[in-house]
Amino acid sequence: MADIILSAQNISKRYGEVVAVNDLSFSIKAGTCFGLLGPNGAGKTTTIELLEGIQLPDTGQVLFRGQPISRDYAQRIGIQFQSTALQDFLTVRESLALFATLYHHHLPLEQLIEDCSLSDFIDRDNRKLSGGQRQRLLLAIALVNDPDLIFLDEPTTGLDPQARRHFWELIERIKGRGKSILLTTHYMDEAEFLCDEIAIVDAGAIVEQGTPRDLLTKHFEGSLIKLPRGTDLSALSISPPLIDAGDFVQFSTEQVGEAVKQLAAEGVPLDGLRIESPTLEDLFLLLTGHSLRV
Numbered sequence: 001m002a003d004i005i006l007s008a009q010n011i012s013k014r015y016g017e018v019v020a021v022n023d024l025s026f027s028i029k030a031g032t033c034f035g036l037l038g039p040n041g042a043g044k045t046t047t048i049e050l051l052e053g054i055q056l057p058d059t060g061q062v063l064f065r066g067q068p069i070s071r072d073y074a075q076r077i078g079i080q081f082q083s084t085a086l087q088d089f090l091t092v093r094e095s096l097a098l099f100a101t102l103y104h105h106h107l108p109l110e111q112l113i114e115d116c117s118l119s120d121f122i123d124r125d126n127r128k129l130s131g132g133q134r135q136r137l138l139l140a141i142a143l144v145n146d147p148d149l150i151f152l153d154e155p156t157t158g159l160d161p162q163a164r165r166h167f168w169e170l171i172e173r174i175k176g177r178g179k180s181i182l183l184t185t186h187y188m189d190e191a192e193f194l195c196d197e198i199a200i201v202d203a204g205a206i207v208e209q210g211t212p213r214d215l216l217t218k219h220f221e222g223s224l225i226k227l228p229r230g231t232d233l234s235a236l237s238i239s240p241p242l243i244d245a246g247d248f249v250q251f252s253t254e255q256v257g258e259a260v261k262q263l264a265a266e267g268v269p270l271d272g273l274r275i276e277s278p279t280l281e282d283l284f285l286l287l288t289g290h291s292l293r294v
């Protein structure tokens with residue numbers, strides 16, 4: 001069996017009447033990136049906080065390398081929070097040096113600067129950083145103690161596409177060194193690009209789990225045919241499950257040519273018809289009925 005670095009065993013957490021995490025179990029294989037995906041309020045942040053040891057579960061347990069998490073856990077993991085306050089008037093280099101003092105063991109700062117592409121703005125004040133530069137500094141801070149397991153909570157939210165791509169390359173590099181990653185994200189392309197395995201969470205529970213490819217194969221046949229919302233489908237006699245996808249209604253089929261011919265033969269207007277490969281975004285809609293776009 002593959003080496004498991006972290007496992008959640010039947011963890012639950014309530015806030016008063018709200019069940020934020022409901023009997024959740026999964027394992028992260030060492031050296032892989034595991035994605036936790038879900039609509040707003042699904043319980044991702046609470047789950048990640050339970051896994052980080054920041055909160056204790058009401059029931060269930062978290063095992064790190066097969067053992068309940070211990071007092072030195074914080075020294076052995078790295079966390080990139082959704083928002084971390086950086087000290088004003090410190091430069092990027094000074095911030096790294098400050099965080100390094102929190103750990104018994106830390107990486108040479110020059111290595112972090114290189115790994116996270118910080119050299120162009122290493123002497124810049126934290127307040128002058130762009131969104132992408134700030135996230136790269138926060139990643140470097142999460143890596144300062146050379147952890148084997150890194151938690152990234154929505155690390156690219158709000159970044160422009162180029163900065164997101166750059167960030168993904170850094171994550172790939174870190175993965176290439178055998179590190180394990182738990183990532184939450186609202187971006188399905190990010191999950192498809194980075195994650196070896198994903199769990200889709202809704203209302204505190206896992207609704208589906210597996211590799212992105214296996215999940216897409218399991219839930220969709222071939223391609224997706226998308227028709228603009230408002231297309232008159234009353235004459236449609238084929239009966240694939242139609243998925244409500246916001247601006248589109250869609251269904252999957254292996255027989256694209258036949259399906260299009262049939263739509264035309266039955267008088268369905270084909271203006272604006274699209275044929276696409278299913279993505280995790282489509283899977284999301286199917287399983288949760290919510291769109292993940294922020």
Ligand SMILES: Nc1ncnc2c1ncn2[C@@H]1O[C@H](COP(=O)(O)OP(=O)(O)OP(=O)(O)O)[C@@H](O)[C@H]1O
Pocket residue numbers: 015018019020038039040041042043044045046047
């Ligand atoms: N400290 C708290 N006190 C009370 N309720 C909370 C608290 N934190 C979270 N909740 C509730 O628990 C549920 C799960 O919240 P959580 O933040 O874990 O979800 P999320 O999936 O991370 O959402 P988002 O994507 O919006 O960050 C929500 O209903 C939320 O309102």
